Amino acid sequence: MIERKRPSPLTQLLDLILIQLSNYRWSWRRMVITGMVAPVISLLALGLFAREADPAALTYVLTGSVVLSLMFENMGKVSGNFAFMKAMGTLEYFATLPVQRYMVVLATLIAFFLMSLPATLVTILAGRFLLGITLSPHPLVMVVVLMTAVPLAALGALIGSAARTPEDAGSTITLLIFLLTGLGPVVIPPNRLPALMVQIGRLSPATYAASALRQTLIGPVTGQLAWDLLFLSLLTLLLGWATSRKMTWRSA
Amino acid sequence: MLIYDIRHLTHTYPGQTTPANDDVSLQIAQGEIFGLLGDNGAGKSTLVKQMVNLLAPTVGEIVFMARPFPPSDPTAISMNVGYMPQDGLAFNSLTVAETLYFTAHLRGLSRRDACRERERLLEMWQLGPLRGRIPGKLSGGQRRLLQIAATMAGQPPVLILDEPTNHLDPQRRQQVWQALRQLNRDNGTTIIFITHDAIEAEKIIQRVGIMSAGRLVALGKPSDLKRQVDNQLRLELFFPPQSPPPLPANLRCHELDAGRWLVYLRKEEATAVLHTLDLTQLDDFRLHSATLEDLYMHYVNGGEHD
Structure with a gap:
């Protein structure tokens, strides 16, 4: 008999991250289209408009497009992955291995975050060159990118776990991406939005993510950053907990 | 030692009235x-x-290796039981080799042992050649073999397989039954499986449970259960579909396929029936004594062919 011992939490996490990274085999094509092409088109279209009407709005166009890329790459793909795993029995497969369910959620969020970085970087650099914005990245920018991606991915995980089919998850995510981008000062500055939309935007993670990105990519960093990060952290915890409750898993 | 002690288990799915x-x-x-x-x-x-x-039981309890369900440590089951579900696409985007490695490693093998297990x-x-x-790029049979291999990865002491020979050709089915028998003989692995392939499974089965409409209607060694249909013979007839053979009026035949009938006979009437054909x-x-499949038909159909 081979010697076996219960895998440590670190072993579980690393293996599950590697397993989830294998999703690049299908996701890289979509990354090029939704993670790079769509945000760059949004940059170009809104950038042209903003340059004429309100040059200060260019910073919103840039950071809003980065949030859009992170939404497609994290929220969209994590949702699709959870819905697929639920439909195909992958969650049952994990449930019959000695791994904890929150490790599956955590590993999925980390893996899709890592896979989203190339698209995020391309969007930032495209914005820099196409819109002519001078970037002054703050040391916290990577933390902010992480804290933007993770709650969006957690929201995607919750939607994917709750959806009846992968198709249902896909349509919900598409609608949500439009709502989160449009409702609130994400791509468009608040002074160009109706007051009601600005108020609704206060409930949206995309608003806080865009605000934090603006401060750490372009500057200046203000006290608002702490509130943005606090909101995003609390939302991550809440959604992570809800997802691991909602996930189809063993009964214990 | 008892691996499973299942007591009065009932499960009713939400929204259903029948368990x-x-x-x-x-x-x-x-x-x-x-x-x-x-x-x-x-x-x-x-x-x-x-x-x-x-799934949690609605009523009843399961004791696994002397520990009640749900165990205080949920990994007590996952460390000891390799489970193969019916679905063959559970492995996400992993390759064949990665599936075997990660399954073995997560079942507690060291990296080196998991690599060896993968190769084995x-x-x-x-x-x-498919590593x-x-x-998603494999045939149904290849996926089934991968599922079986992954279930065995890490050599858990208990295997539970849900229809392990579905989608397999006769040669591969034979290989699966042989491998399971060898695993049981060499390692003492407890093997529990669901199958529709009763005739093939009979070669390795030591004890059988037959379920119908949610209830366990028979349980025991095949040889003991067969005594209940001991007086029965199975006659299979193969003929051109357009010209079925005439049979004595008192016989009821089951059409298994176009041009293939199955007739159950009592031993004492066999000679006379053969003379009329x-x-x-x-x-x-083909004329032979009752098989495990006949036993299954006997219990599932409530003995209608007797």
Whole structure:
């Protein structure tokens, strides 16, 4: 008999991250289209408009497009992955291995975050060159990118776990991406939005993510950053907990 | 030692009024090869899902290796039981080799042992040439072999397999039964499986449970259960579909296929029936004593062919 011992939490996490990274085999094509092409088109279209009407709005166009890329790459793909795993029995497969369910959620969020970085970087650099914005990245920018991606991915995980089919998850995510981008000062500055939309935007993670990105990519960093990060952290915890409750898993 | 002690297990799915399992009780001992037979919707898959802790019983209890369900440590089951569900696409985007490695490693093997285990299973199931392929690109039979290999990865002491020979050709089916028998003989692995392939499974089954409409309607050694249909013979007739042979009026035949009938006979009437048959009208015929499949038909159909 081979010697076996219960895998440590670190072993579980690393293996599950590697397993989830294998999703690049299908996701890289979509990354090029939704993670790079769509945000760059949004940059170009809104950038042209903003340059004429309100040059200060260019910073919103840039950071809003980065949030859009992170939404497609994290929220969209994590949702699709959870819905697929639920439909195909992958969650049952994990449930019959000695791994904890929150490790599956955590590993999925980390893996899709890592896979989203190339698209995020391309969007930032495209914005820099196409819109002519001078970037002054703050040391916290990577933390902010992480804290933007993770709650969006957690929201995607919750939607994917709750959806009846992968198709249902896909349509919900598409609608949500439009709502989160449009409702609130994400791509468009608040002074160009109706007051009601600005108020609704206060409930949206995309608003806080865009605000934090603006401060750490372009500057200046203000006290608002702490509130943005606090909101995003609390939302991550809440959604992570809800997802691991909602996930189809063993009964214990 | 008892591996499973299942007591009065009932499971009703939400929104359903009829239970999928109804008061099922059975015990499975260490080192046993136990087969679960039954028609579609009989509750077999629901039962094994409860045995691997994927579904909670509505009523009743399961004791696993002397520990009650749900165990205080949920990994007690996942460390000891390799479970193969019916679905063959569970491995996400992993390749064949990665699936085997990660399954073995997560079942507690060291990295080096997990690599060795991967190579052993690739060779055992002749999956080597497919090692870099993802399951979505495999045929149904190849996926089934990968599932079986992954279930065995890490050599857990208990295997539960839901229809392991589905989608396999006769040669591969034979290989699966041989491998399971060898695993049981060499390692003392307890093997529990669901199958519709009763005739093939009979070669390795030590004890059988037959389920119908959620209930366990028979439980025991095949030889003991067969005594109940001991006086019965099975006559299979093969003929050109356009010209079926005439049969004595008192016989009822089951049409298995176009040009293939199955007739159950009592031993004392066999000679007379064979004399009435015009063998020149038949392509082939087979007469043999009751099989596990007949036993299954006997219980599932309530003995209608007797």
